[in-house]
Amino acid sequence: MVTAFDAIVVGGGAMGTAAARSLAARGRDTLLLERFSFGHANGSSGGPTRIFRLTYHDPEYVRMARLALASWTDLEESAGEPLMINTAGLDVGQGGRSSAEALRAAGERLEYLAPEAVLERWPALRFPHDAEIFVQEDGGVCRSERTVLAQARLAAELGATVREETVVDRVASVGGGVEVVTHEGEVARSPVAVVTAGPWARGLLRGAGIDLPLVPSFEQVTYFELDDPSPLPTVIDWDQDPVHTPYWVPDPAEPGHFKVALHMSGPSVDPDARSFEPDAVRVEAVERYAAGHAAGQRPTGRTDTCLYTNTPDEDFVIDRVGPIVIGSPCSGHGFKFVPFVGEQLARLAVGEPPQVDLARFAASRPALRG
Numbered sequence: 001m002v003t004a005f006d007a008i009v010v011g012g013g014a015m016g017t018a019a020a021r022s023l024a025a026r027g028r029d030t031l032l033l034e035r036f037s038f039g040h041a042n043g044s045s046g047g048p049t050r051i052f053r054l055t056y057h058d059p060e061y062v063r064m065a066r067l068a069l070a071s072w073t074d075l076e077e078s079a080g081e082p083l084m085i086n087t088a089g090l091d092v093g094q095g096g097r098s099s100a101e102a103l104r105a106a107g108e109r110l111e112y113l114a115p116e117a118v119l120e121r122w123p124a125l126r127f128p129h130d131a132e133i134f135v136q137e138d139g140g141v142c143r144s145e146r147t148v149l150a151q152a153r154l155a156a157e158l159g160a161t162v163r164e165e166t167v168v169d170r171v172a173s174v175g176g177g178v179e180v181v182t183h184e185g186e187v188a189r190s191p192v193a194v195v196t197a198g199p200w201a202r203g204l205l206r207g208a209g210i211d212l213p214l215v216p217s218f219e220q221v222t223y224f225e226l227d228d229p230s231p232l233p234t235v236i237d238w239d240q241d242p243v244h245t246p247y248w249v250p251d252p253a254e255p256g257h258f259k260v261a262l263h264m265s266g267p268s269v270d271p272d273a274r275s276f277e278p279d280a281v282r283v284e285a286v287e288r289y290a291a292g293h294a295a296g297q298r299p300t301g302r303t304d305t306c307l308y309t310n311t312p313d314e315d316f317v318i319d320r321v322g323p324i325v326i327g328s329p330c331s332g333h334g335f336k337f338v339p340f341v342g343e344q345l346a347r348l349a350v351g352e353p354p355q356v357d358l359a360r361f362a363a364s365r366p367a368l369r370g
Helices: 014-025 059-079 094-105 115-121 144-157 198-207 280-293 335-350
Strands: 002-004 007-010 030-033 050-052 084-086 089-092 111-113 133-136 140-142 161-163 168-174 177-182 187-190 193-195 215-226 234-237 246-250 257-262 297-310 317-321 324-328
Touching: 007 014, 007 177, 007 187, 014 030, 014 144, 014 193, 014 324, 014 335, 030 144, 030 177, 050 059, 050 246, 050 335, 059 084, 059 094, 059 144, 059 335, 089 094, 094 133, 111 115, 115 133, 140 335, 144 161, 144 335, 168 198, 193 198, 193 335, 198 215, 198 297, 198 324, 215 280, 234 280, 246 280, 257 280, 280 297, 317 335, 324 335
Parallel strands: 002 187, 007 030, 007 193, 030 161, 089 234, 193 324
Antiparallel strands: 050 140, 084 140, 089 133, 111 133, 168 177, 177 187, 215 257, 215 297, 234 246, 246 257, 317 324
């Protein structure tokens, strides 16, 4: 039996649920398929928190993050719960200068602080006396798992057909539209499909004749708590290893709790065969970092693993190729854009113009042709 829909979304993580919500809000008969359960820890959208920041090395991303911030406000109003919590964000080190320049170029504010001023505002933080630090007050924390669940709920309330534990085996262009076949042999057809399958996107897209160099990597975050809980900002420390920059994210739901990770520090993996056992070497590295930069902290004993989906240039893929819309806001920095990118994917699916120029994120760009 073949079922028909106006749009099919394959992958119910952060971006897929955002796209399904935006499509359903337009009155489109939308099918959302998720291979696990919403908010699962197998891919890229699980866990309690993700960083939000306007701070980027490129004004184009800064401007898009500003638009995303407005999208978060709209999502929170629709969901009836706080999903992006403002904490302010710190960039530490000379490596942050390009981000400061990009912020200014985009018309955003920042302020350089002496380490003593940082200590006065955030008593737990410890940085060298000569550290170069700036604060961007719009930085904050996305409540990641709650966001996925809220978007899935809103999509269903708006009329989307939402299905968990449904593995998609094949996405194919058929007769000017798309055919999606599940592992159970069910077939759904639509004029358009949005593929937001994260680490599983490359295989599905290849089956549809679209081969992109999307490479999953094994990443992890380790959790800490303060003996004397006090407010914390988000932190990106450019004074450390510039390849695997340490960053930390507080948990607004648990004052004094925060996580620390090394950006893009893990090996490439098969998403269906990867381990969930943390890398002890990286755990030790972030424990040393936390011990040197947060007073009165201790590890909680929890380390979560997750997957990035990386492009060679670390830019997203947001594009439409025939009847297939590709949503791979990846390389570990996509979550902050979730409701905004979901809206752009819906616009591509229904033929509306996007809110920003998406040429940078084209599937046909030179960096993805190799």
